Amino acid sequence: MKKPMIAAMPADMDAAHRLAAETGYPLSEITIHAFPDGESLVRAGRAADVVIIYCTLDHPNAKLIELGLAASAYRDLRARRLVLVAPYLCYMRQDKAFHEGEAVAQRFIGGLLAQWFDRVITVEPHLHRIKSLDEVMPGIETDALSSAGVLAQMIVADQDADEAVLVGPDAESRAWTEAVANETGSSFIVLEKTRHSDRKVELSMPQDANIAGKRVCLVDDVVSTGETLAAAARLLKSKGAGPVQAVVTHALFSCEDEKNMKQAGIEHVRSTDCVAHATNAAHIAPLLAAALRKEASL
Ligand code: R5P
Numbered sequence: 001m002k003k004p005m006i007a008a009m010p011a012d013m014d015a016a017h018r019l020a021a022e023t024g025y026p027l028s029e030i031t032i033h034a035f036p037d038g039e040s041l042v043r044a045g046r047a048a049d050v051v052i053i054y055c056t057l058d059h060p061n062a063k064l065i066e067l068g069l070a071a072s073a074y075r076d077l078r079a080r081r082l083v084l085v086a087p088y089l090c091y092m093r094q095d096k097a098f099h100e101g102e103a104v105a106q107r108f109i110g111g112l113l114a115q116w117f118d119r120v121i122t123v124e125p126h127l128h129r130i131k132s133l134d135e136v137m138p139g140i141e142t143d144a145l146s147s148a149g150v151l152a153q154m155i156v157a158d159q160d161a162d163e164a165v166l167v168g169p170d171a172e173s174r175a176w177t178e179a180v181a182n183e184t185g186s187s188f189i190v191l192e193k194t195r196h197s198d199r200k201v202e203l204s205m206p207q208d209a210n211i212a213g214k215r216v217c218l219v220d221d222v223v224s225t226g227e228t229l230a231a232a233a234r235l236l237k238s239k240g241a242g243p244v245q246a247v248v249t250h251a252l253f254s255c256e257d258e259k260n261m262k263q264a265g266i267e268h269v270r271s272t273d274c275v276a277h278a279t280n281a282a283h284i285a286p287l288l289a290a291a292l293r294k295e296a297s298l
Helices: 008-022 061-074 107-114 148-158 173-184 227-238 255-263 285-298
Strands: 005-008 027-029 031-034 039-043 050-054 081-085 119-121 141-147 165-167 187-190 191-197 200-204 217-223 242-249 266-272 280-282
Touching: 005 008, 008 050, 008 285, 031 148, 039 061, 039 119, 039 285, 050 061, 050 285, 061 081, 061 107, 081 107, 081 285, 107 187, 141 285, 148 242, 148 266, 148 280, 165 173, 165 191, 173 187, 173 217, 217 227, 217 266, 227 242, 227 255, 227 280
Parallel strands: 005 027, 005 050, 050 081, 081 119, 119 141, 165 187, 165 217, 217 242, 242 266, 266 280
Antiparallel strands: 031 039, 191 200
16 A cells, blocks of 8 residues: 655645654655745645645745645645645634624634645644634544643653643633643643733733742743733742743744743743744654554555
């Protein structure tokens, strides 16, 4: 039986090499030529019966078009089964119209991917008001992998986890903070967040929480501007916290944002390589490879 083929977008080749090494599946690169007018010429690599496209979806507006073109090229090459590996899945936070007239981006993007792929694999897709990714992408196979084990490894590699208090910065982070705390054996608390704008958030701490003098590790799924973690660090420091660190699954922030987080009192931020970033400290290839194992027999 022929092995599935991994086909990666140019920007994802490093991560895709790690996945190819874990799975033993061959890897080829999808090539992209940028025309002067801004359009893209997308060319599929080698054809195969089962093709796994690796494309993480940070900076999604440009990437989505190229991903759709790549999927269409592989269908033209007679791929029977197309699997998307998008360790970071974009547009999942806009899961309802918060104000009249807003597009429900989660449903729209999920619908598009469901048209292009037979299976979508991602990591911590920020499902908040809905229970499963199947609701976002009806009719196809979906896998929302947990990064709790990978985040826990980063924490225990660096500190005595049972002495650290893990902190989720908002109600939405409770699920993953608890999952990580279960892995590390740490205690955890969850803060309350009110968002006023893209860069203005206000946080408060539960009355009974005591973090004075304790080592603290913030845990979040997506860090975009870093304002949530910066505000959390300022609050924790004002309550007498000891050293503050952070582990995150999807690092989308800039160098300036990182400086801001450090000024707020975070010693260092470490991230998984779901999105390639200077703060990457852990690989998710083993997690993805385990999810992909069944592709060899389909
Ligand atoms: C919120 O719902 C997420 O879990 C993150 O806390 C949020 O996306 C972080 O955004 P920012 O880094 O821009 O504060």
